[in-house]
Amino acid sequence: MRERHVNMHLDLRPFTCAQCHKRFKMKHHLTKHMKTRTGLRPYTCSTCECTFMWRDSFVRHRGTCAGTPGTPE
Numbered sequence: 001m002r003e004r005h006v007n008m009h010l011d012l013r014p015f016t017c018a019q020c021h022k023r024f025k026m027k028h029h030l031t032k033h034m035k036t037r038t039g040l041r042p043y044t045c046s047t048c049e050c051t052f053m054w055r056d057s058f059v060r061h062r063g064t065c066a067g068t069p070g071t072p073e
Helices: 003-010 027-038 055-064
Strands: none
Touching: none
């Protein structure tokens, strides 16, 4: 049985935030938590220079960006 599957059923939380000690069942949940804690915004629109924390928000923005600097979308 996959370790991830076992963690879900046994409520094991092997991934821990080094800053607040909150524990997570899956590594990607910890990664998401860390992005929120640090304010990391790795996606930047090359047209208007808006930054985004999440890729899906960035992709949605690119589809509607009018190229106006500071456009919040």
